[in-house]
Amino acid sequence: MKLLVLDGNSILNRAFYGIKLLTTKDGLYTNGIYGFLTMLQKLEGEVQPDAVAIAFDLKAPTFRHKRYAGYKSNRHGMPEELAQQLPNLKELLTLLGYRLVTCEGYEADDILGTLGRACTEHRDTCVIATGDRDSLQLVGPYVSVRLATTKYGQPQVTLYDETRIREDYGVTPREMIEIKALQGDSSDCIPGVRGIGPKGAGDLIQKYHSIDYLYAHLDELDIRENLRQKLRDGKESAYLSQELGTICTTAPIDDDPAHYVKAPAKQAEAAALMRRLEFFKLLEKMDWGSVPAPAAETAEETPAAVHLYLHPDIDALCAALQKDGSICLLGDFSGRELQRLSVAQGGNAYLLEDPAAWKRVFALSLPCFTYDSKPLFAAAAAAGAQLNLAQDALLAAYLLNATASGYDYARLCQEYGVPLAEDVSMENVQPEDLLRADTLSGCARVCALPQLCKTLAAKIEDSGETPLLRDIEQPLARVLSHMEQTGFAVDRAGIAAYGTKLEQQVQAFQKEIWEQTGYEFNLNSPKQLGEALFDKLGLPHGKKTKSGWSTSAAVLENLRYDHPVVEMILQYRTVSKLKSTYCDGLLKVIAPDGRIHSSFNQTETRTGRISSTEPNLQNIPVRTDLGRELRRFFVAKPGCVLIDADYSQIELRVLAHVANDQNMIAAFQSGADIHRTTAAQVFHMPEEMVTPLMRSRAKAVNFGIVYGIGAFSLSKQLHIARQEADSYIKDYLQHYSGINDYMQRVVAEAKEKGYAETMFGRRRYLPELSSSNFNLRSFGERVARNMPIQGAAADIIKIAMIHVEDRLQKEGLAARLILQVHDELIVEAPEAEAETAAVLLQEEMEHAVALAVPLTADAKSGKTWYEAKA
Known part of the structure; x- marks a missing residue:
């Protein structure tokens, strides 16, 4: 055994x-x-x-x-x-x-x-x-x-x-006890012999094997006299340590x-506990993902066996769905193309692979319960119908836990105790279906959807987030779907030409760097670059890692003024990234219609912000002239213009509102330059005497406060002494005392509740607040302060997007919302509609919500994104 x-x-x-x-x-x-x-x-x-x-x-x-x-x-x-x-x-x-x-x-x-x-x-x-x-x-x-x-x-x-x-160790296992008797063990407070460490103890036991022998022959041992005396003085301690160290x-x-021998596992109870601990990958690895929850955990269960109808009678299915008054369905997509629909009805699953059948189902316009509605909105539109969304399980799960590592369907079923069917039998099977039976059996998971949606709806109601799901997230999925389908027109030739220009600059920088260092090497190899900077040129303040010298951006920034070559390397990296990531990257994703169709993700960030991928249009560089040039190649289609509007200082305005700070509210209501006003208050002087440097520093404090900035970070950002930065923050919070009170109050509330939340009820759970680790607890406090601000700003831009989309359709305009970048919205409009669309965009953004301070957005237009943003 x-x-x-x-x-x-x-x-x-x-x-x-x-x-x-x-x-x-x-x-x-x-x-x-x-x-x-x-x-x-x-x-x-x-x-x-x-x-x-x-x-x-x-x-x-x-x-x-x-x-x-x-x-x-x-x-x-x-x-x-x-x-x-x-x-x-x-x-x-x-x-x-x-x-x-x-x-x-x-x-x-x-x-x-x-x-x-x-x-x-x-x-x-x-x-x-x-x-x-x-x-x-x-x-x-x-x-x-x-x-x-x-x-x-x-x-x-x-x-x-x-x-x-x-x-x-050079000894037998039992002799390990003898070594401990001499050297002791500080972690267990075993004293050992004073003055004898691991090496000395090891040498003695390797030669003499035991403390019994050492003490029986102490005067005869071939050792130094001072070691002999240590052994003599520590005899009692050695035997005590031997006793304590012997297992x-x-x-x-x-x-x-x-x-x-292991007893049979209590699978249902164990799986339930693992779900509570959110060990979904372990459950999957153990193949316990479909283990049902204990009976007390759920009132109704998905049938253990499901019939999957591969070629259903569409007339009978539609009649049954019409009678039910709602529909549960899942879409299976390849890219953005719908491959099949799975429909749940009467405890059975129905597989629809015919576009004509999809059209029949979408045309019913029944309240729809689904998972990941965004691509389904597009599929319904392609079928000439509108998806009547009742609940999106994906969006509900995101609202319930914005910090989860993922929201895939099987994981959600595990997390919320909804079992997936173990036995699937297929009805109306044709010979060709047998070859893909394993793939098709996954379609039967739609039968778990009614229970999953019901469970999530109850939890969303308990958390007070039903309006957030119903009025913001789910309508936004429709808006984002339309934006993805519409895309953004680009100038392919312009991007290619700009890429060629950047490549020439890359080559020029490379040549100049080689001349400065005296030899050619691979600039993209951190190891070779480190050798060139620190071994060849002997630059100071180098930082060694296991693989060689560090050449990170932070290291190079600190060396910027120590040698001209460092500035060249930073420029080389900037231009190389623009060329490879943006010019080359954008050319690869231009669709046959000449437009880029980015994907917008609602469930990626912890604050509720929308993210963009494939490509990430929200990450187009704006801080450098070279980066901003890329916006010249995002264009309006012929006969149209781009209308661009962004919120002015939206997070500060939200802060003024939620903190109810009368000084900041008054500044915004007066239409004053908030950064100049803040500088005047912090530096104790009239606004007309505020210098650009003072305004810049006040601006850093204004925005830094939203992110919970401390004196250390502010001092690094402004390149000033920490004491001076601390003074700025204290003066700021003394003048804006409502903000100071808010910062303290919101942390206390988050500690009590276990989460921070926005004015719209969006939550972020913060277990870090109860941590005994200072750094973790401090992180939790920073998030508790800024999440309600950042999250509310994200919610406001989402509300604005929904209102803009709805009003464009209501007024029968051909203009379409095509991009959202943080606090900025872009509409593509026919030239004849440009003025109307600009007024509409600005109005809907400024009236998205009512705050204690006005929301302001300035709409501009142009033939390119660059012109519209100028």
Whole structure:
């Protein structure tokens, strides 16, 4: 028999400190549990044991504490973040069928030693897994130790047998105790012999093998006199340390290896706990994703068996759906092209692969429950219909947990305890269908959608986010779908010509850099660039990494004025990125219609902002003249113009509103330059005497406050002393006292509730606020201050987008909203509609919501994005 014995506390500690702090959306800490389980899976995979025992310490004193009061006296209690995880870990291990072992008066090490001794007596194999080298003394013919660590979040295991211990330490396993008797152990407060360290102890035991021999022949030993005196003075301490360091192998526990065979797992309860801990990848790895929740957790269940109709009678299906009064469907897309629709009705799934059938279903205009509605809006439009969206499970899940790592359908079913059907039978099967049966069986997952939507709707209602989902996120999906379909026209030839121009600049910079350094090398190789800057040119303040000199942007910025070549390298990098990422990148994604169709993501950011990918049009550079030139190649189609409008200082306006700061509200209501007004107040002088530098610094404070900036960061940003930056912030908060009060109040409220929220009810859960780690807690406080501001600004631009789209359609205009970039909206309008569309855009943006201060947006037009933004 092969028994795997784990030192539970040791491995949990290694996992906790080796993996970044993880929490569920409800604030449960999970990184230690997650690391423990991954280590356990790795060990079981490598060892293939017949039985598993997991030993844990108890809080009660052990025989060692009674023998020596100083034993482990330097140990502090577990951090709260780790202590919270221990009960959940023990519960989960028990549900998974593992037997946990504890013994009052003894440590987990003693349980390991006792089971190792028992296996040796029975000639069974024992594999001990621990993060503590103390257990190496237990190694023998039948006992090996796997020393477990966690590195970069991944479990690492080193095997120790008798040979490996001899190679590493030069002694036998039992002689490891003798070494500890001499050197002691500071982590356990085992004193050892004063003045003898690891090397000295190792040398003595390698030569003389035991402290009994040392003390029996102390006057005869071939050692220095001062070492002899240390041994003589420390004899009592050495024997005490030997006693404390010896693992007991006779702890009063059940030592029959056969009694540690795993029991059958209680799958439903274990899966439910893992879902609560949000271990969805582990569930998937264990193939437990479809394990149903316990009966008490859900009132109704998806049928265990589902009939999938591959070639349904569309007339009968539409009639049944019409009678139901709503429809649950999922779309299967290839890119933006709809491949098939899966429809749930009467507990069965219906697969529609015919565009004519899609058109029939969309034409019903029934309230639709789905997952990921954005592409379905486009599919319905292509079928000449409008999607009547009732609920989007993807958007609901995002609102419930904006910090989740993903929202794929199977994960949501796991998370919310909605089982997927295990048995799928196919009806109306044609011979050609048999070849793709495995693929088609996935379509039956639509049968879980009614229950998933019902569960999510209840949770959204409980969190008070129903209006946010119904009035903002779901209507926005329709707007974004239209924007993706419309796209943005570009000047292909212009982009290509600009790319050629940039390539010439890249080559010129490269040649000049080579001349400055005196030789040719690969500028894109950090290793070769580091050698050129720090070895060849001898620049100061270099920073070494494992792979060589660091040439990061931060390092080069600090060297900017130490040598002309550094500025050239920074310019080279800027121009190279423009050429490769933007010119080359944009040319690859121009569609046959001459337009770029970016994808807009509603569920990517934690603040509620929309993101853009393939390509990321929100990341077109604007801070440099070279970057801004790219906007010349985003054009209006013939006969049209672009109308561009962006909000002025929207986050500051939201801050003034939510903080109810009367000074800032008055400044905005008067139409004053808020940064100049702030500078006048902070620097205590009339506005007419404020210099551009003063205004610039006040602007940095204004926007920095929104992001929770501190004196250190502000001093670096403004290149001023930290004391001066601290003075700016204090003067600012003294004048804008309402903001100061808000900053304190909003953190206190977030700590009480466990989340920060916007004025529209958007939440972000912040378990970091309860962390004992100062840096994590400070991060949570910064987010608590700025999330309500950033999130509300994101919500306002979304509301504006919905209103603009609706009004354009209502007034029968051909103009279309084509792009959103943070606080900026762009409409493409026929020249005849340009003036009307500009007024409409500005009006809808400025009246999106009513705040205590006015929202302002200035609309401009032009044939290119560059002209419209000028």
